[in-house]
Amino acid sequence: MISAINLCVLCAAVLACLMVGSLHLRLNLFLYGVETLFIAAATVLTANAHGDASLICIAMMIGTLKALGVPFFLLKTSEKLNVHRDVGAMITPPLAMHLSIVLFALSFVLTQNIPTPQLVVNGWYGAAAGISLLFTGLVIMLTRRLAIGQILGFLVIENGIYVFALTQTLGMPMLVEMGILLDMLVGVMVCGVLVFKIQKSFEHIDVALLTDLKE
Amino acid sequence: MELFFTLCALPVFGAIWAAKCRHLEKVRSSVTLLIWLQVIATAILIGPLLRGDASLLRFTADFALDRSAACFLLLTNFVAACSLTHAPTFFRNESVIAGKIIPPLHERFFYVSSLLFVLAMNFVFMADNLGLLWVSIEATTIFSAGLVYFSRDKHALEATWKYLMVCSVGIAFALLGTILIFASSQHGAIDGGSLNVRMLIGCAGRLEPKLLELGYIFCLLGYGTKAGIFPLHTWLPDAHSEAPAPASAMLSGALLNCALFAIWRVTELVKLTEHHAICESIPIFWGALTALAAGLFLVHQYGIKRLWAYSSIENVGIMLVAIGLGSPMLFFLQALNHSIAKVALFLLSGNIIQYFGTKDLSKIRGLLKVSPTCGILLAVCAAAVTGMPPFGAFIAEWLILAKSADAMQGISVAILLIALAISFVAVSIHVSRILWGSAKPELTQSRSISRYLIPSILGICTIVLGLTAVPLILVKPL
Numbered sequence: 001m002i003s004a005i006n007l008c009v010l011c012a013a014v015l016a017c018l019m020v021g022s023l024h025l026r027l028n029l030f031l032y033g034v035e036t037l038f039i040a041a042a043t044v045l046t047a048n049a050h051g052d053a054s055l056i057c058i059a060m061m062i063g064t065l066k067a068l069g070v071p072f073f074l075l076k077t078s079e080k081l082n083v084h085r086d087v088g089a090m091i092t093p094p095l096a097m098h099l100s101i102v103l104f105a106l107s108f109v110l111t112q113n114i115p116t117p118q119l120v121v122n123g124w125y126g127a128a129a130g131i132s133l134l135f136t137g138l139v140i141m142l143t144r145r146l147a148i149g150q151i152l153g154f155l156v157i158e159n160g161i162y163v164f165a166l167t168q169t170l171g172m173p174m175l176v177e178m179g180i181l182l183d184m185l186v187g188v189m190v191c192g193v194l195v196f197k198i199q200k201s202f203e204h205i206d207v208a209l210l211t212d213l214k215e
Numbered sequence: 216m217e218l219f220f221t222l223c224a225l226p227v228f229g230a231i232w233a234a235k236c237r238h239l240e241k242v243r244s245s246v247t248l249l250i251w252l253q254v255i256a257t258a259i260l261i262g263p264l265l266r267g268d269a270s271l272l273r274f275t276a277d278f279a280l281d282r283s284a285a286c287f288l289l290l291t292n293f294v295a296a297c298s299l300t301h302a303p304t305f306f307r308n309e310s311v312i313a314g315k316i317i318p319p320l321h322e323r324f325f326y327v328s329s330l331l332f333v334l335a336m337n338f339v340f341m342a343d344n345l346g347l348l349w350v351s352i353e354a355t356t357i358f359s360a361g362l363v364y365f366s367r368d369k370h371a372l373e374a375t376w377k378y379l380m381v382c383s384v385g386i387a388f389a390l391l392g393t394i395l396i397f398a399s400s401q402h403g404a405i406d407g408g409s410l411n412v413r414m415l416i417g418c419a420g421r422l423e424p425k426l427l428e429l430g431y432i433f434c435l436l437g438y439g440t441k442a443g444i445f446p447l448h449t450w451l452p453d454a455h456s457e458a459p460a461p462a463s464a465m466l467s468g469a470l471l472n473c474a475l476f477a478i479w480r481v482t483e484l485v486k487l488t489e490h491h492a493i494c495e496s497i498p499i500f501w502g503a504l505t506a507l508a509a510g511l512f513l514v515h516q517y518g519i520k521r522l523w524a525y526s527s528i529e530n531v532g533i534m535l536v537a538i539g540l541g542s543p544m545l546f547f548l549q550a551l552n553h554s555i556a557k558v559a560l561f562l563l564s565g566n567i568i569q570y571f572g573t574k575d576l577s578k579i580r581g582l583l584k585v586s587p588t589c590g591i592l593l594a595v596c597a598a599a600v601t602g603m604p605p606f607g608a609f610i611a612e613w614l615i616l617a618k619s620a621d622a623m624q625g626i627s628v629a630i631l632l633i634a635l636a637i638s639f640v641a642v643s644i645h646v647s648r649i650l651w652g653s654a655k656p657e658l659t660q661s662r663s664i665s666r667y668l669i670p671s672i673l674g675i676c677t678i679v680l681g682l683t684a685v686p687l688i689l690v691k692p693l
Contacts, residue, residue, distance in 0.1 A: 075491075115402065115423055134391070141384070147379040150380060157387050169400055169408060173393070175277065176346030176410060180390065183353040188382055190357055194376055201369050207380075210373040213453045 005049070006125035008042035009163045011035075013129040016136040016156050017104055020143065021097035025078045025088040028152055029071040038069035039159055039166075046166055054174045061181060062162075070155065070188055075191050081199050089208055092121055096143045100136045107131035114169060128166020133160025145208040145210045147195045149190060158184055219274040219341070225253050226334040233326040239319045243303040246326045250296045250333070257292045261285035267691070277411065279343035282676035283543040286689060287476055287550070294468040294554050300462040301562050301669040309664060313569040328361035329465065335683035339473040345393050347412040348477055349386070352441060355470060355536065355592040356382045362462035363454045374450075374457035381450040382441050389437025389477070395430030396481070397424040412480060419487035427485060428493055434481045435497065442474035443528045444501060444535065445508040452512075455524035456574065460565020463520055467527045467561060475531065479538050479546060486541050495539050499619060502535030503630040510637035513645075516572045519564050521693075522645055526600055527557060531637050533615060534607040536631060537542045540618050543613060544690045551689070552608040556599035557675035563593050566666050567649070576645060581654030590650050591668050597646045601639045606681030634687055 015035040040063035046054035091099070091188050108128040116123030137157030141150055149211065165172055198205050229249040229308040233242045262286040263269040273279040280288065306322050307314045335354035356379065364375040393410065404421035415422070436447075443451035455463045477496070485494040509529035516522045530553040537545040566589055571579045583590035599606035612635065619628045641665035680686050 056288070066277070071378070077254070113425075115425060117400075147376070154383055154387070157384065160356060161391050161394065163388060164391065168398050169394065171407075173344075173346060173410060176344070176350065179347060179350035180353075183350055183357070185355050186683070189544075190360055194360075197364075197367075197372055198376065200669055201372055207376060210376060212370055213373055213377075213457075 001175050003044045005045045005130075005167070008038045008045065009126055009129040009167060011161065012038040012042070012163065013104060013132040013136070016133050016159070017078050017097060017100045017153070018098045019156070020136060020139055021093050023088050023093055025084055025086065025146075025148060026075065028086075028149075029075050029078075032152060032155060033067050033198070035156075036070075036159060037063060039163060042163070043166060046171075050171060052171050054177075055171060058174075058177050058181070065185060066155075070185070072186070073192060074148055074151065077195055081195070081205060082215050083146060083148070083205060086149045089145045090141060091189055093143070096139055100132075100139045103135040103139070104128075104132040108137060114168070118132060123167055127164060128162045130162075130164030130167065133157070133163055136160070145206050147191070147198055147205040150207060151195075154191075155184075155188065171187040216274060218256055219278070221256050222253065222260065222341075223334065225249055226254065226330040227444060228500075230327045230330040230334075230370060231632050233323050233330065236323075237319075239322060240293055242323055242326060246330070247300050247303065250292075250299045250330075253333070254289075254292045254296045255290050261289060265689075267492045271413075271461045273343075274341070277344040277347055278341050279413070280341055283479070283547060284340040284476070288337060290547075290554055291336050291340065291472065292308045292333070294558050295329070295336075295465055297558055297669050297673060298464040298468070298562070299329060299462040300476055301464075301565075301666075302326075302329075302459075302649070304415060304666050304668075305460055305562070305565050308569050309564070313572060321367070323359065325365055325459070325462070328358050329462070331442060332358040332362065333469075334464065336469055336473050339476060343412050344394060345412060345415075345480065347410075348480060349390055349393050350440065352389070352473060352477055353383075353386050355473060356386065356441070359462070359466060359470060363458045364465070365459050365462060366457065366637030371457045374453040375478035378454040381447070384441025385437050385447060387434050387437070388440075392430045392435075392437055392481070394485070395426050395433060396422075399426035399430060402426075412484070415484055416487060419484060420489070420531070422488060424488065424490050428490055431481055431485045431494060432497075434503075435478060438474050438477040438481075438500075439535075442471055442478065442531050442535070442557055443505075445505040445528065448505075448509075448528050451528060452521045452524040454474045455516050455527070455561075456520040460520075460561050460568070463523075463565075464558040464561035467523065468558040471527060471531055472554065475534050475538065475550070477545070479543065482538050482541070483543075495622070496539070496624075498535050498539030498623075499509050499624050499627045500630075502537075502539060503627040503634065504527070504532070505535065506532030506634035507630050508532075508638070510634040510641065513638050516641075516645065517565060519576055519579060519649070520561065520574060522576065523557060523560050523564060523600075526638065526642060527553070529634065531556070532634070533612060533631070536619060536627065537615050540615065540622060542618065545615050545618065546629050548611040548686055548690055549608070549615065551686065552606070552611050552677065553600065555680070556596045556606070556608065556677050559592065559596040559670040559677070560600060562673075563589060563596065563670050566670075567593070576649070579649050580652030581650075583650050584654050588671075590668050592667060592674050594650060595674045596670070596677065597642055599674075599681075601642050602635060603639070605681045607686060608677075608685070609681065625670070 043059035113126035143155030338351035402423040440447040
């Protein structure tokens with residue numbers, strides 16, 4: 001059972017690395033959805049392993065709202081704005097993908113010595129997957145110029161932190177989990193609405209060009 | 216318990232009322248009334264704590280108030296009350312003096328966001344659980360984004376986007392830190408782990424040290440972004456400068472305290488463990504560095520509100536030093552003096568921008584001729600914020616410097632002194648340019664009193680805080 005959890009979160013981390021390699025928004029959103037579904041599956045498996053029923057509820061919310069709702073909302077936004085591809089910034093996607101694979105390996109080294117509670121067997125893989133997702137999210141934020149790409153990067157970072165919490169602790173308090181999920185969702189909605197406003201005012205959603213306010 | 220629910224219910228009720236009621240004047244007056252009711256309710260609620268009759272007020276398992284939180288709760292509500300009382304005057308003058316037409320819907324949206332923002336800030340202080348503390352801080356970001364976006368132009372949009380993105384990513388790191396602290400409590404300290412502050416403090420010695428240290432660093436980084444610590448401050452001047460004056464006042468006078476208070480909560484915990492060195496040297500040095508960087512940025516400023524925004528960053532640095540020294544008293548004293556003077560300065564800046572029709576510092580000249588009241592108030596509050604005697608900030612900064620020197624933090628003290636000197640000179644030069652010089656002849660004198668009511672009350676408060684024993688009464692229970 002434990003190894004299945006690790007497999008799920010490692011798959012999610014690999015999918016995130018694949019996201020970096022493509023600038024197509026539709027593909028990116030699809031990969032993000034599948035990645036989050038893997039995380040929801042890992043949550044269900046953890047719920048079984050620990051016998052924690054509240055985790056099932058969290059898993060369902062992640063599966064419906066984050067894995068399906070958020071990508072669908074962002075897809076609709078991009079279709080309405082008629083943007084299908086990011087421009088890309090700093091380094092080219094293949095190079096960025098290799099960078100994130102290197103960071104994937106590096107996160108195994110970094111998390112080697114993180115102490116895990118006795119009940120969690122092989123917490124190392126989970127911690128590595130979490131930190132790798134966090135790094136990948138940062139790479140996405142740095143290599144995307146469009147506002148939607150930035151939101152995606154942020155969502156991947158958030159997934160990484162969730163995976164870390166799922167695999168390194170014996171279940172966070174339910175109230176806190178709900179609060180975090182709600183905050184993230186509202187944050188994404190607010191950003192989504194702002195993207196529309198940016199398009200309306202600037203006639204593009206290239207946030208690298210928002211440089212009026214500078215020292 | 217009833218008062219706790221009142222504190223939660225009042226802003227929600229006000230927000231619904233502001234959203235539903237179509238009569239703008241009614242909304243304006245009811246919001247003002249409601250926010251002062253909130254201040255009174257807070258004062259009654261925390262009375263036992265201030266008198267020293269109790270050391271902790273517990274509402275539910277996850278919500279409680281200790282003495283330092285109570286002081287900050289009162290300060291936050293007071294700042295919000297002052298800003299929201301000034302807001303109707305400010306918006307009226309936007310159309311009368313500055314000639315901008317603000318749709319009533321936008322103004323009502325402003326009140327809705329502000330009240331929810333105040334609610335989120337109240338939860339920051341009342342949360343007795345590090346997870347809920349994080350949720351509240353993130354909620355303040357979301358609600359205040361609506362305030363920054365108020366003017367709905369390109370600059371406001373850019374500032375809001377930067378604010379949301381930088382703060383959300385920063386706060387995400389604080390979440391990682393919170394999870395690490397939770398994980399540290401699962402190694403034999405608390406069965407099943409906990410994020411409850413009292414429980415964590417109770418067994419601080421038994422927390423897993425490596426995870427706790429990592430958690431502390433991530434929390435400092437994350438909440439530090441929200442507090443505007445150098446070099447993570449990039450969102451702060453933009454957001455403060457683009458928001459309308461009453462919103463900037465709340466962002467600077469209340470929100471920064473919330474983020475710093477979150478850092479204080481974590482510091483309080485780590486201080487009790489064997490690894491307390493980490494939560495002394497890092498915040499003290501980083502705070503001093505932030506103050507220095509902000510001081511240098513203050514020299515070359517082109518916007519009046521950006522000037523005060525950088526001055527806020529400087530004060531955040533000083534408060535971070537106080538947190539590193541482990542003194543809730545000094546932290547609150549500095550926060551109190553800074554918030555009161557800074558709120559007055561932002562509200563006055565709003566008036567000045569309306570008179571001159573520009574935020575550009577190089578075009579604002581001869582304020583003493585245009586409006587002597589405004590000019591004198593600006594000079595008083597600017598002196599208070601730079602820490603000149605006899606104002607309250609002088610005492611707070613002096614004590615912080617003395618205590619840092621006692622703690623053998625020589626380098627940080629030197630950096631802090633240089634920073635204070637630079638920012639004092641920079642602010643003095645900018646303010647003297649605003650006050651004197653020749654104003655454009657077409658600017659007429661303004662005689663309205665209402666727009667100076669709140670700033671002058673706050674100006675008197677800064678003097679009272681410096682010359683009387685009021686601060687001693689406030690910080691005594693800490």
